[in-house]
Amino acid sequence: MKKNRFNYLAPSICLCTSLVAIPVSAEDWTDRVTIKGFLSAVYQQTNQDDAPYEGELLESGITSAGTTQGTQFGLNINAQVNDRLTIVGQLHSARDGEGYVTNLEWGFLSLNLNENFDLRAGRIKFPGGLVSEYVNVGYVYPWIQPPREMYSEDIGAAQAVHESFSGVSLLASTTSGDLTYSANIFTGEIAEDEVLRTDFAGITLEANWDEKVTIQAAYNQSTMETGGVILPMDGQRHDIVQLALKIDWNNIVTYAEWADVNMGDFAFGEAEAAYVTLGYRIGNFLPHVTVSTLEKAQKATGGIMADRPMLPYEQTTSTLGLRWDFMPDIALKVEVSSIELDSIDPNVAGVGLFGEMPDDDRVTRYGLALDAVF
Amino acid sequence: MLTKIRYLKLLLSAMALLFINSQAIADVAVIVSADSDISSMSKAEVKAAYLGKNKKFFPTTLPKGDEARDNLMSKVIGKSESQFQSYWSKKIFSGKGIPPKVVDNASIMKKSIAGSSKAVGYIDSSQVDDSVKVVYTIE
Numbered sequence A: 001m002k003k004n005r006f007n008y009l010a011p012s013i014c015l016c017t018s019l020v021a022i023p024v025s026a027e028d029w030t031d032r033v034t035i036k037g038f039l040s041a042v043y044q045q046t047n048q049d050d051a052p053y054e055g056e057l058l059e060s061g062i063t064s065a066g067t068t069q070g071t072q073f074g075l076n077i078n079a080q081v082n083d084r085l086t087i088v089g090q091l092h093s094a095r096d097g098e099g100y101v102t103n104l105e106w107g108f109l110s111l112n113l114n115e116n117f118d119l120r121a122g123r124i125k126f127p128g129g130l131v132s133e134y135v136n137v138g139y140v141y142p143w144i145q146p147p148r149e150m151y152s153e154d155i156g157a158a159q160a161v162h163e164s165f166s167g168v169s170l171l172a173s174t175t176s177g178d179l180t181y182s183a184n185i186f187t188g189e190i191a192e193d194e195v196l197r198t199d200f201a202g203i204t205l206e207a208n209w210d211e212k213v214t215i216q217a218a219y220n221q222s223t224m225e226t227g228g229v230i231l232p233m234d235g236q237r238h239d240i241v242q243l244a245l246k247i248d249w250n251n252i253v254t255y256a257e258w259a260d261v262n263m264g265d266f267a268f269g270e271a272e273a274a275y276v277t278l279g280y281r282i283g284n285f286l287p288h289v290t291v292s293t294l295e296k297a298q299k300a301t302g303g304i305m306a307d308r309p310m311l312p313y314e315q316t317t318s319t320l321g322l323r324w325d326f327m328p329d330i331a332l333k334v335e336v337s338s339i340e341l342d343s344i345d346p347n348v349a350g351v352g353l354f355g356e357m358p359d360d361d362r363v364t365r366y367g368l369a370l371d372a373v374f
Numbered sequence B: 001m002l003t004k005i006r007y008l009k010l011l012l013s014a015m016a017l018l019f020i021n022s023q024a025i026a027d028v029a030v031i032v033s034a035d036s037d038i039s040s041m042s043k044a045e046v047k048a049a050y051l052g053k054n055k056k057f058f059p060t061t062l063p064k065g066d067e068a069r070d071n072l073m074s075k076v077i078g079k080s081e082s083q084f085q086s087y088w089s090k091k092i093f094s095g096k097g098i099p100p101k102v103v104d105n106a107s108i109m110k111k112s113i114a115g116s117s118k119a120v121g122y123i124d125s126s127q128v129d130d131s132v133k134v135v136y137t138i139e
Helices: A009-020 A027-030 B002-026 B043-050 B067-077 B079-092 B104-112
Strands: A034-044 A072-080 A087-096 A098-110 A117-125 A163-174 A179-191 A196-209 A215-225 A237-249 A250-264 A270-280 A287-296 A313-327 A330-341 A362-373 B029-035 B058-063 B119-124 B132-137
Touching: A034 A163, A034 B079, A072 B079, A098 A163, A163 A196, A163 A237, A179 A215, A250 A287, A362 B079, B029 B067, B043 B058, B043 B132, B058 B104, B067 B079, B067 B119, B067 B132, B104 B119, B104 B132, B119 B132
Parallel strands: B058 B119
Antiparallel strands: A034 A072, A034 A362, A072 A087, A087 A098, A098 A117, A117 A163, A163 A179, A179 A196, A196 A215, A215 A237, A237 A250, A250 A270, A270 A287, A287 A313, A313 A330, A330 A362, B029 B119, B029 B132
């Protein structure tokens, strides 16, 4: 029944099929097109009036006024063109400032070469980091949002993760019993708000034991181009090394990640981020604690981006959270965090992920979320 | 005295009923089309098929709450429903796979499996007929 409602998608997908010249009757599409979705309804608040967390004052960010920032909705469309070729895409809508922005988060075609190899081309989600590929899908991880020190795309963050890239990716995997080894080799370019990253290339390696233990190592590099807008960035190399461990075994849930970011000679270009999450499943409840940290260094004289102090800083967040899977496919989450900056003197240290220097050296954040998949 | 005997009888029959019920949990047959070249599958192969790790198979599943599904989940896949959902959500929302097709009941399952050379499914052993072939039995 659900599929029939989306029959209107068939013509556009048929258009794609005509490109690969495979005749398929319209009726077949109800069997060949799968639509899945996710939703996160999020409310967050801090105890700061004038220092928005992860945003600019008056536009976005979390303050004592409370915000639904983080609320998002996504639809995945998977069209199996034939036994080997699949076209997949994700439409994603998220709160951005006062409104919502909808875009094609990613969309690519995937060609199954044989049992071990898949070749993908198009707009592909960045694959470095444990949760990058499904970072918007709250249902799949314990937190309301993955640790911000590592995963925020705020300009003050580690810049250890990216949006999607345009290019190609080769997925290789082999399974032996409950062990799966996989490699993702990718190349292309990333267009961000002010920076174009060209010559983007990298590799993500993963070993996975029955989803109980996952070990990941990733590396990628690119060249930053701003068209002269942020001159010191132009032509500088941007590279990221990431290591990760995830355990979900006998009620024990652990996530641990570390990333090192280097931006060549750019003045505000070095960052190191890490976090550890420990949780214990008790029936449908998952209480968890997380400590995450971000250190940003200044290599030379700073002050390049006019609206944000570009001074070095350290930010550490301790979070206590509870996830409750109260119904199938839907989870309720509550969190309390304490965010600490190493200094509240704006002449000495940067503002971390805040838009302005907070009044207190310890900021409290509260969060409440409902995450569903359907 | 009489009430005590009656009570005992009742208790015994209740226990017998429980015993019969536990014996009545039937085997689950993992099935492919009768025309399929495959004659048997190992437990690991069935698990790999339902986790999308073996692309030779298109897995089909019964809805949540079905007894045969519960058996498959606990005895072959070794995951809770929420772990299974989480696993597939990661694959779906990163564009790396299509989850098992869900069918409403065993007769639709049989029809669906019989008509596809790559499909793999499961039903209560008592419902197997010659349209499908049993490749693994969950006891």
